[in-house]
Amino acid sequence: xxxxxxxxxxxxxxxxxxxxxxxxxxxxxxxxxxxxxxxxxxxxxxxxxxxxxxxxxxxxxxxxxxxxxxxxxxxxxxxxxxxxxxxxxxxxxxxxxxxxxxxxxxxxxxxxxxxxxxxxxxxxxxxxxxxxxxxxxxxxxxxxxxxxxxxxxxxxxxxxxxxxxxxxxxxxxxxxxxxxxxxxxxxxxxxxxxxxxxxxxxxxxxxxxxxxxxxxxxxxxxxxxxxxxxxxxxxxxxxxxxxxxxxxxxxxxxxxxxxxxxxxxxxxxxxxxxxxxxxxxxxxxxxxxxxxxxxxxxxxxxxxxxxxxxxxxxxxxxxxxxxxxxxxxxxxxxxxxxxxxxxxxxxxxxxxxxxxxxxxxxxxxxxxxxxxxxx
Numbered sequence: 001x002x003x004x005x006x007x008x009x010x011x012x013x014x015x016x017x018x019x020x021x022x023x024x025x026x027x028x029x030x031x032x033x034x035x036x037x038x039x040x041x042x043x044x045x046x047x048x049x050x051x052x053x054x055x056x057x058x059x060x061x062x063x064x065x066x067x068x069x070x071x072x073x074x075x076x077x078x079x080x081x082x083x084x085x086x087x088x089x090x091x092x093x094x095x096x097x098x099x100x101x102x103x104x105x106x107x108x109x110x111x112x113x114x115x116x117x118x119x120x121x122x123x124x125x126x127x128x129x130x131x132x133x134x135x136x137x138x139x140x141x142x143x144x145x146x147x148x149x150x151x152x153x154x155x156x157x158x159x160x161x162x163x164x165x166x167x168x169x170x171x172x173x174x175x176x177x178x179x180x181x182x183x184x185x186x187x188x189x190x191x192x193x194x195x196x197x198x199x200x201x202x203x204x205x206x207x208x209x210x211x212x213x214x215x216x217x218x219x220x221x222x223x224x225x226x227x228x229x230x231x232x233x234x235x236x237x238x239x240x241x242x243x244x245x246x247x248x249x250x251x252x253x254x255x256x257x258x259x260x261x262x263x264x265x266x267x268x269x270x271x272x273x274x275x276x277x278x279x280x281x282x283x284x285x286x287x288x289x290x291x292x293x294x295x296x297x298x299x300x301x302x303x304x305x306x307x308x309x310x311x312x313x314x315x316x317x318x319x320x321x322x323x324x325x326x327x328x329x330x331x332x333x334x335x336x337x338x339x340x341x342x343x344x345x346x347x348x349x350x351x352x353x354x355x356x357x358x359x360x361x362x363x364x365x366x367x368x369x370x371x372x373x374x375x
Contacts, residue, residue: 029093033162034222037262037284037306039345046162047370048094049363050227050266051353052086056317057360059085069114073099079149080156087161090364094162094222095153099146101168101227104208105177107142109134124177125188127196135204140211150219162223164264165216167209169228170246174201186233193234193242202246210253217254223262223285229352232269232289239270240277251282264308268352275301290351295334298342306345313350316366317358324362325369332373 028043035041054060060082063072072078082098102120106112109132111121124130150165157163168176178189178197192198216224226247234243251263259282266287267274275286286305288297290312298307315327335343348370354363 030157030159030162030222033094033347036345036347037223037264039302039306041344041346042340044371044374045343045346045348046093047348047367048092048096048162048164049086049350049354050096051355052090052092052096052363053082053098054354055356056354056358056363057086057089059089069100069116073103074145076145076148076152079145080152083149083153084156086363087157089360090367092161092367094164095157096164096225097146097150097153097166097216097221099149099166101166101173102176103143103146104139104168104173104205104212107134107139108204108208110177118176118180120177120180123180124174124192124197124201127200130197130200130204133201133204135208137207137211139208140215143212144215146212147215147219150216150221154220163221164223164225165213165219165221166225166227167212167216169226169231169243169265169267170202170205170209170250171198171234171243172228172230173205173209174198175230175233177201186230189230190233190238193238198242198246202249206246206249206253209250213250213254214257217258217261221261223264225264225266225287228265228267231267231274234274236271236273236277239274244277244281248281255282264306264347266308272300279304285345285347287349288351293334294331295338298335298338298346302342302345306347308347308349310349310351311366313352313355313358316350316362317355319362321362321365324365328366328369329373332370336373 029046032041032043033046036046063082067078072082079098083095086092087095102112102118105120113119150163154163175186175189178192179186213224231239231243262284263282264285264287265283268289271292284306285308286301288307288309290310292310294310301307311328311331315324335346
């Protein structure tokens with residue numbers, strides 16, 4: 001990453017940008033988010049979207065004309081500026097750190113570039129490749145830029161907005177290490193669950209990832225999300241046998257220092273048979289994808305977890321205003337019909353991240369609709 005020279009940095013990075021006056025900021029946003037995580041929110045559901053800062057948004061695109069993706073992630077003021085954009089433009093109740101989940105692989109010695117997607121210097125193709133991986137908590141010093149960005153964002157919003165840090169789950173980081181992606185044929189990664197690669201990778205990752213969680217927690221967020229976008233690539237038996245113990249190892253280390261920091265765990269493509277295996281983990285909020293009936297999940301799982309989800313992000317990208325509102329109202333009307341105690345822990349969100357080419361007006365429309373329906 002080339003150095004950032006002060007004369008190249010826009011002046012707005014050193015002051016708070018004005019919010020978009022067309023989107024009223026609902027009062028008590030941070031408290032509603034915190035209350036929802038503890039399943040005690042009785043007012044409007046807090047709203048935030050995964051990838052709410054990103055390629056679909058003009059604010060991000062404008063910054064991308066001046067800085068590389070690496071610069072936007074690794075320079076804390078820039079990461080904070082990207083984070084502010086959608087929160088201020090669309091009135092989200094909660095900000096999430098703008099970063100990338102692959103940076104632990106970089107400090108473990110795998111190299112990392114974006115051209116434009118992530119490119120690792122090498123992949124964990126054979127068990128012998130484990131010898132090239134670094135490990136240990138001291139490597140987390142190379143991720144301090146994330147914690148510094150969280151401190152800047154917290155100072156910027158104070159008590160007015162919720163704030164989330166995040167890391168990738170061991171399984172998903174492992175899949176990237178093997179395949180270079182979390183999409184397509186993951187057969188080599190799945191084979192590595194049995195040939196020692198996953199176990200060896202997790203052994204090297206655990207202390208680093210736990211320390212990464214601790215650094216973020218100490219910077220002042222209200223929660224930390226663990227994203228496991230590869231979770232559904234395993235059947236429930238594989239998930240319980242491999243993914244959950246690795247996740248527990250990291251969380252147990254983290255909880256030694258931060259027993260009370262709420263953890264949001266999101267896994268794409270999983271279902272109730274997978275979620276049952278999470279019962280022994282210290283997770284407060286379960287993120288679900290769009291393949292599940294939200295009202296049913298709140299009814300069946302809302303006594304154990306706060307539930308985050310789960311509008312199909314494809315609707316947001318592809319549908320016109322009327323169709324989008326009609327489909328979303330059908331989902332949320334079932335939620336609204338639930339007894340209030342069943343939705344005290346609902347965090348209103350998408351079932352995955354905002355997709356590229358999503359119209360900004362649809363994002364604004366969805367936030368406004370949530371407030372109109374649940375006022």
